[in-house]
Amino acid sequence: MRLALGRSCNLREVACCRKFVLFLLPGRELNRAASLLMANSVFLEPFPQRPELVLRNTTTPRIFVAATRMDDGKTTTSVGLFAALQNRFPRIGYIKPVGQRFVEIEGAKIDEDTVLINDTYHPHTPLRAMSPIAVEPDFTRRYLSGGIAHQLHDRVRTAFDESAWEKDFVIIEGTGHAGVGSVFDLSNATVAKLLKAKVIIVSRAGIGRPIDEISLNLALFEKSGVEVIGAIINKVLPAKMDMLKEYATLGLAKLGLPLLGMIPMHTELYKPTVNQACLQLRGEFIAGAQHKRRRIAKIGVGAMSSRNAEKLLHPGTLIITPGDREDLIMMILNDDSKLPSRNHLAGVVLTDGILPHASVMELIRQRSIPFISTQADVSSATTAIARMTVKTEVGDRDKIGLIQKLVQDHVQVDRIVDLVQRPDMYGPSQLSLGM
Numbered sequence: 001m002r003l004a005l006g007r008s009c010n011l012r013e014v015a016c017c018r019k020f021v022l023f024l025l026p027g028r029e030l031n032r033a034a035s036l037l038m039a040n041s042v043f044l045e046p047f048p049q050r051p052e053l054v055l056r057n058t059t060t061p062r063i064f065v066a067a068t069r070m071d072d073g074k075t076t077t078s079v080g081l082f083a084a085l086q087n088r089f090p091r092i093g094y095i096k097p098v099g100q101r102f103v104e105i106e107g108a109k110i111d112e113d114t115v116l117i118n119d120t121y122h123p124h125t126p127l128r129a130m131s132p133i134a135v136e137p138d139f140t141r142r143y144l145s146g147g148i149a150h151q152l153h154d155r156v157r158t159a160f161d162e163s164a165w166e167k168d169f170v171i172i173e174g175t176g177h178a179g180v181g182s183v184f185d186l187s188n189a190t191v192a193k194l195l196k197a198k199v200i201i202v203s204r205a206g207i208g209r210p211i212d213e214i215s216l217n218l219a220l221f222e223k224s225g226v227e228v229i230g231a232i233i234n235k236v237l238p239a240k241m242d243m244l245k246e247y248a249t250l251g252l253a254k255l256g257l258p259l260l261g262m263i264p265m266h267t268e269l270y271k272p273t274v275n276q277a278c279l280q281l282r283g284e285f286i287a288g289a290q291h292k293r294r295r296i297a298k299i300g301v302g303a304m305s306s307r308n309a310e311k312l313l314h315p316g317t318l319i320i321t322p323g324d325r326e327d328l329i330m331m332i333l334n335d336d337s338k339l340p341s342r343n344h345l346a347g348v349v350l351t352d353g354i355l356p357h358a359s360v361m362e363l364i365r366q367r368s369i370p371f372i373s374t375q376a377d378v379s380s381a382t383t384a385i386a387r388m389t390v391k392t393e394v395g396d397r398d399k400i401g402l403i404q405k406l407v408q409d410h411v412q413v414d415r416i417v418d419l420v421q422r423p424d425m426y427g428p429s430q431l432s433l434g435m
Contacts (some may be wrong), residue, residue: 013118053154057162060093061420062170063229064197066188066221068213070176071389073112073202073234073263078173079392079400080263080407081416082121085169088417093167094123094311095130097156097191098175102134109134110389119394125163132159133186137248140183149185156186160195169417172197178217189224198291199228200260205236205244211251218255229419230260232411240265261411268402269348271295272390274347277318280388281349281374281381286361288347288370293396296346301382306331320381323354323373333363337343345369351378 065081067074074124076420078094080144099111105127114131123130132155143152164170173193174180174188181187192199201217203210214231221228233248241264249259275292278285285292297316302309306327312319313335321328332348347370355361355373374381392399407413 053150053363054094055157055194057164058196059330060164060167060170061417062164062172062193062195062197063416063420064172064174064188064199064226066178066190066192066199066219068177068201068210069205071234072204074173074175074261075116075392076234076269076403077200077202077232077407077411078113078171079117079120079412080403081171081413082117082410083404084411084413085171085417086121088413089168091167091169092121092123093125093163093165093170094118094121094127094173095099095132095160095163095170096173096175097159097195097330098133098135098181098186099131099339100130100135100175109136114205116392116394120400123163125165129162132156135184138178143184147184152186156191158196178220183344187224189219189220189226190224193224196225198424199226200416201228201231201257202234203231204234205240205265207244207247207251210248211255213402214252214257217253218257227424228257228260229416231282231430232261233259234263235265236262244335258415261407263406263410265405266402268295269392269399270390271297271316272385272388272394273396274318274372276388276390276393277347277349277385278372278374280384281372281376283295283349283374283376286350286355286373287364288368288399291344291368291370293393293398294344294346294370296385299382299385301378302328303378303425310335313345315344316346318385320349320351320378320385322352322378324352325352326356326360329356329360329364329366332369333367336367336369347372349374349381351376351381 063077065074082092082094091230092116094114095112096114099114101112102109103112103115105115108128110127111131111134114127118127118130133152160170172192174191176188178188181190199221201214203214210233218228231252233244236244241262245259245262248262272295273292274294274296277296278292295316295320298314298318300312300317300319302312302319302321302325309328311329313332319332329348332345336344349372351374353373353375356364374382392403
């Protein structure tokens with residue numbers, strides 16, 4: 001195939017000849033075509049009329065973990081469910097088909113939650129299969145400019161088949177609410193249908209809002225012919241567990257859904273680590289990095305004299321102060337030498353890119369307190385940490401163990417398994433993958 005020199009060509013033609021010689025195109029068309037050719041091949045399709053691939057694995061039990069919005073507890077639920085299901089099935093699989101927060105590993109963009117699951121449970125599945133699609137900043141623009149739906153669908157199906165290989169149960173983690181991804185034809189409802197998965201919806205605590213939001217998400221799943229088997233309410237204040245359980249059960253019953261669990265809020269789950277604070281501030285450790293897992297219970301701003309700042313010296317406090325406040329830094333170091341290790345501060349953030357005198361730096365390095373240097377000022381650093389979303393870090397064994405226990409104790413895992421294995425309420429004809 002050839003593209004005639006100087007002829008105005010559409011993007012499909014450009015895509016079709018990417019394995020051959022691409023002649024120069026005029027002006028803006030050249031730039032647009034070149035950007036697509038250099039992009040991920042998921043946006044290029046040499047045979048746009050070919051039929052979609054078929055999902056091969058339709059027998060392994062699977063559950064799609066959805067939510068009413070971001071940060072409602074999908075990953076927490078998935079991490080806990082994985083451990084609970086291991087007590088019932090010898091081999092558990094996992095996949096997050098569409099990821100929005102990712103890291104680069106060996107040249108591939110892998111969703112952060114996939115990395116967490118892989119490090120925690122070692123499911124013996126390639127990372128690329130467990131995280132087939134990463135939504136980069138320009139992903140939507142590129143897709144709208146030349147993407148083809150069934151190529152994304154095929155990638156998701158193929159990745160699931162690989163993730164489910166020789167597994168006895170598979171957890172599919174969604175992203176955001178049911179409609180997230182609709183703009184590039186991969187909403188959570190669409191993905192659940194593609195993978196023939198039943199759905200659990202996770203929502204945060206309350207009475208009216210959770211039921212309203214679950215109802216909205218339920219409507220989209222049902223419109224796509226996907227069965228929702230129940231809901232889990234997350235982040236429930238322990239003192240309100242009994243009251244909310246009664247009313248959540250009544251509210252969900254109006255939607256035809258059972259309450260499958262209520263996960264209580266535990267303060268340790270929402271305390272960031274010093275390492276997470278460092279990443280949030282784009283800072284670097286200048287000492288004490290070996291204690292980066294310490295949790296931050298409180299933020300203290302060292303803007304007063306060292307004498308008045310003594311009230312900040314409490315276990316779990318992260319003190320934020322300008323890097324030239326050597327009087328305050330020396331007070332912290334002297335006080336630390338008197339305390340048992342269990343009473344240590346969480347850490348210290350030195351702001352404005354300023355470091356203390358070399359002699360003070362030497363003393364800092366001799367202590368076990370984590371010290372972070374950042375270019376941010378005191379106000380910006382304090383706001384950034386106070387507003388950060390606290391995720392579960394890879395390797396945070398204490399937090400992961402707590403999540404596992406909370407899900408095991410408060411989610412009806414056996415009932416979920418029974419509902420997954422029950423005959424599909426929509427029937428095979430409605431769940432056909434010919435979309």
